[in-house]
Amino acid sequence: MVRRTRYLRKIPLAEAQAVFFSALEEAGFFQAAEEEVAVQAALGRVTSQPVHARIPCPHFRSAAMDGIAVRSEDTFGARGDAPKFIPRESFRYIDTGDPLPDPYDAVVMIEQVNEVEGGVEIYEPVFPGKHVREIGEDFPQGALVLPAGRRLRPEGIAACLATGNPTVWVKRKPRGLFIPTGSELVPPEADWGVGKVPETNSQLFLGYVEEWGGEAHASPIVPDRLEEIRGAVVAALEEGYDFIAISAGTSKGREDFTAAIVAELGRVLVHGVGIAPGKPVLLGLLDGVPVLGLPGYPVAAWIALVKFLKPALERYFGCPAPPAPTVQGTLTHRIHSSLGTREFVRVRLERKADKVLVHPLPGGSSRLSSLTGADGIVEVPEEVEGYPKGAEVTVELLPR
Amino acid sequence: MVRRTRYLRKIPLAEAQAVFFSALEEAGFFQAAEEEVAVQAALGRVTSQPVHARIPCPHFRSAAMDGIAVRSEDTFGARGDAPKFIPRESFRYIDTGDPLPDPYDAVVMIEQVNEVEGGVEIYEPVFPGKHVREIGEDFPQGALVLPAGRRLRPEGIAACLATGNPTVWVKRKPRGLFIPTGSELVPPEADWGVGKVPETNSQLFLGYVEEWGGEAHASPIVPDRLEEIRGAVVAALEEGYDFIAISAGTSKGREDFTAAIVAELGRVLVHGVGIAPGKPVLLGLLDGVPVLGLPGYPVAAWIALVKFLKPALERYFGCPAPPAPTVQGTLTHRIHSSLGTREFVRVRLERKADKVLVHPLPGGSSRLSSLTGADGIVEVPEEVEGYPKGAEVTVELLPR
Numbered sequence: 001m002v003r004r005t006r007y008l009r010k011i012p013l014a015e016a017q018a019v020f021f022s023a024l025e026e027a028g029f030f031q032a033a034e035e036e037v038a039v040q041a042a043l044g045r046v047t048s049q050p051v052h053a054r055i056p057c058p059h060f061r062s063a064a065m066d067g068i069a070v071r072s073e074d075t076f077g078a079r080g081d082a083p084k085f086i087p088r089e090s091f092r093y094i095d096t097g098d099p100l101p102d103p104y105d106a107v108v109m110i111e112q113v114n115e116v117e118g119g120v121e122i123y124e125p126v127f128p129g130k131h132v133r134e135i136g137e138d139f140p141q142g143a144l145v146l147p148a149g150r151r152l153r154p155e156g157i158a159a160c161l162a163t164g165n166p167t168v169w170v171k172r173k174p175r176g177l178f179i180p181t182g183s184e185l186v187p188p189e190a191d192w193g194v195g196k197v198p199e200t201n202s203q204l205f206l207g208y209v210e211e212w213g214g215e216a217h218a219s220p221i222v223p224d225r226l227e228e229i230r231g232a233v234v235a236a237l238e239e240g241y242d243f244i245a246i247s248a249g250t251s252k253g254r255e256d257f258t259a260a261i262v263a264e265l266g267r268v269l270v271h272g273v274g275i276a277p278g279k280p281v282l283l284g285l286l287d288g289v290p291v292l293g294l295p296g297y298p299v300a301a302w303i304a305l306v307k308f309l310k311p312a313l314e315r316y317f318g319c320p321a322p323p324a325p326t327v328q329g330t331l332t333h334r335i336h337s338s339l340g341t342r343e344f345v346r347v348r349l350e351r352k353a354d355k356v357l358v359h360p361l362p363g364g365s366s367r368l369s370s371l372t373g374a375d376g377i378v379e380v381p382e383e384v385e386g387y388p389k390g391a392e393v394t395v396e397l398l399p400r
Numbered sequence: 401m402v403r404r405t406r407y408l409r410k411i412p413l414a415e416a417q418a419v420f421f422s423a424l425e426e427a428g429f430f431q432a433a434e435e436e437v438a439v440q441a442a443l444g445r446v447t448s449q450p451v452h453a454r455i456p457c458p459h460f461r462s463a464a465m466d467g468i469a470v471r472s473e474d475t476f477g478a479r480g481d482a483p484k485f486i487p488r489e490s491f492r493y494i495d496t497g498d499p500l501p502d503p504y505d506a507v508v509m510i511e512q513v514n515e516v517e518g519g520v521e522i523y524e525p526v527f528p529g530k531h532v533r534e535i536g537e538d539f540p541q542g543a544l545v546l547p548a549g550r551r552l553r554p555e556g557i558a559a560c561l562a563t564g565n566p567t568v569w570v571k572r573k574p575r576g577l578f579i580p581t582g583s584e585l586v587p588p589e590a591d592w593g594v595g596k597v598p599e600t601n602s603q604l605f606l607g608y609v610e611e612w613g614g615e616a617h618a619s620p621i622v623p624d625r626l627e628e629i630r631g632a633v634v635a636a637l638e639e640g641y642d643f644i645a646i647s648a649g650t651s652k653g654r655e656d657f658t659a660a661i662v663a664e665l666g667r668v669l670v671h672g673v674g675i676a677p678g679k680p681v682l683l684g685l686l687d688g689v690p691v692l693g694l695p696g697y698p699v700a701a702w703i704a705l706v707k708f709l710k711p712a713l714e715r716y717f718g719c720p721a722p723p724a725p726t727v728q729g730t731l732t733h734r735i736h737s738s739l740g741t742r743e744f745v746r747v748r749l750e751r752k753a754d755k756v757l758v759h760p761l762p763g764g765s766s767r768l769s770s771l772t773g774a775d776g777i778v779e780v781p782e783e784v785e786g787y788p789k790g791a792e793v794t795v796e797l798l799p800r
Contacts, residue, residue, distance in 0.1 A: 154607025158600035200558035207554025
């Protein structure tokens with residue numbers, strides 16, 4: 001018998017994050033598993049082990065300029081007014097990139113070579129190694145090519161290949177499952193009658209989890225029945241997903257199902273956070289697997305993902321994203337916010353000659369248009385009741 | 401007979417970009433072709449046509465709260481000290497999201513309903529539409545969901561699906577081919593002997609072109625013979641690639657091949673730009689197809705791609721990337737730069753308690769390590785000969 005206790009209450013965002021992340025830490029979620037992959041298929045993946053040069057780069061001595069390969073000692077003493085003659089048998093013409101053969105140890109640029117009968121004259125001495133690309137001057141053998149915890153960029157892939165590393169060890173992509181629940185939901189490709197709602201919140205999960213480095217899946221829609229939702233969650237655990245999001249509607253009955261199921265199968269860590277949108281979010285652990293109970297309204301679900309799942313995945317990879325760019329601007333309308341709630345106001349920006357106007361977008365957390373039409377977010381902290389029209393505010397820009 | 405004219409000279413970066421982009425404009429490169437794709441497969445693609453709501457969202461009236469559906473007129477006059485009685489047959493219990501049936505036009509929150517014999521009492525009037533989600537309040541029928549030229553984010557995909565748009569028109573990914581040339585090159589998976597160099601510059605092209613929204617391919621390595629390189633270029637044009645990069649070595653002979661082939665088959669726009677690394681870059685047009693002759697040293701090739709191909713693709717998509725984030729810091733060593741050359745110095749950052757130290761990385765454009773180990777770039781403009789140790793400089797951060 002599942003208890004139907006409702007313990008939805010509001011705790012501050014920072015506290016909810018601390019509770020969630022420390023439970024994840026304890027459960028070992030941040031100890032990423034690793035796998036070996038072909039480096040050419042590893043763009044965007046994060047190294048789990050440092051990469052060292054198995055082969056030095058470059059792996060042979062070569063000319064860094066077009067010119068002649070010489071023994072540097074043959075050039076010592078050359079001066080503009082007293083050129084040194086080098087006979088034909090004592091140097092070799094060489095092009096950039098060509099191996100520097102023994103016994104030569106330097107290159108004289110072709111522009112500084114004067115061809116004469118039986119050889120060349122040069123006007124300046126060169127030291128050993130002049131215009132020579134030495135073995136390992138880019139990466140000596142054994143040198144660190146990439147540290148652990150580095151996201152692979154194209155130049156990193158090139159560097160691995162150039163140092164004899166056709167494969168690299170990377171952190172495994174954590175696999176997440178989105179479970180949409182709700183008897184009113186239908187797949188977007190179905191016909192929608194009155195009372196039927198296309199299920200689109202999974203798109204937020206699928207898109208953002210991929211962007212944050214995970215592998216995202218969505219289960220079929222589960223009707224609003226406790227047994228069926230519990231069955232879907234148990235199946236997800238059996239299938240070995242690394243994290244689970246249960247997308248509840250906003251009705252209380254349904255919220256209760258999620259909380260009750262998580263309490264029955266594992267542990268509810270947080271139910272209710274002082275954020276708007278996003279207040280009814282639920283955070284839990286099932287057999288060490290993080291579970292998010294997402295609000296049904298899309299903007300609330302988005303905030304919950306951004307504030308809880310994104311930082312969890314950043315800690316998993318050990319690769320935090322740089323802070324979002326911000327701009328300062330002037331509010332064109334007042335913003336109201338409740339004390340004790342951290343409010344995330346979607347805003348549109350309008351750039352005027354000498355300033356940036358910040359227009360708060362109308363509508364609550366049910367409106368996707370307040371997200372698709374937003375240029376950024378103004379955050380109103382818990383201890384602030386809002387900002388008056390004309391206030392200077394900081395806007396965190398959304399990616400476009 | 402191919403002319404072997406060498407017209408490598410140095411023109412300023414801004415001039416080279418202007419020449420290249422205006423030739424591309426004239427050739428129609430920026431008039432992106434479009435294609436219709438399933439919106440669920442369109443994450444990161446750029447809309448070529450605006451998306452409008454075919455179905456309003458929401459598409460039916462529903463309760464925004466749990467409570468009772470009422471005719472608002474039945475509540476008029478209710479007061480705390482004079483509650484209004486509504487008989488059982490004149491209201492309906494309703495949950496959030498349920499369709500609001502006729503003839504009801506408002507919802508009274510369940511918390512404000514007092515159940516009594518034969519019906520309910522309420523203590524406050526509600527106006528028509530109270531706690532009702534109206535049809536189209538997120539997106540009215542016909543409303544703009546996404547403008548043309550917008551990169552699709554997860555919430556945009558959800559919004560398209562929620563408004564009856566299972567497909568969208570997007571700009572076709574331009575297809576680019578990288579042609580590696582050089583008899584010394586071998587595939588990285590081959591055995592490298594002395595004199596053989598693993599071909600890794602293609603990784604820069606493949607990775608960055610994908611990141612910038614294109615579709616990137618690399619041809620097999622072409623030996624250093626004019627006929628074979630010309631053949632590869634002609635084949636690429638026949639295969640309909642939208643842009644081509646010919647990766648030359650740094651030797652003069654090879655540079656000449658590229659310039660000569662581009663001059664023979666089409667038009668050399670620029671050969672030689674006042675940038676370091678990257679000076680020997682070549683820009684041309686073949687049958688309206690942009691061609692880049694890339695320097696062989698990897699950092700030079702990277703700069704050429706970033707300064708010419710990236711902005712060209714941004715203009716193709718009509719979706720410029722936001723400027724890279726920057727930090728200010730203090731140089732720990734002097735930087736020297738030639739007058740007339742725009743120098744891109746790779747630097748490593750060290751954050752001290754009260755300042756950021758900027759360490760220029762050693763080595764020239766041949767060293768991938770100066771890119772994989774860099775946190776950012778310091779740009780030295782043409783008219784500046786460098787910066788002394790201790791100078792405050794702006795560092796453009798590289799993505800990590």
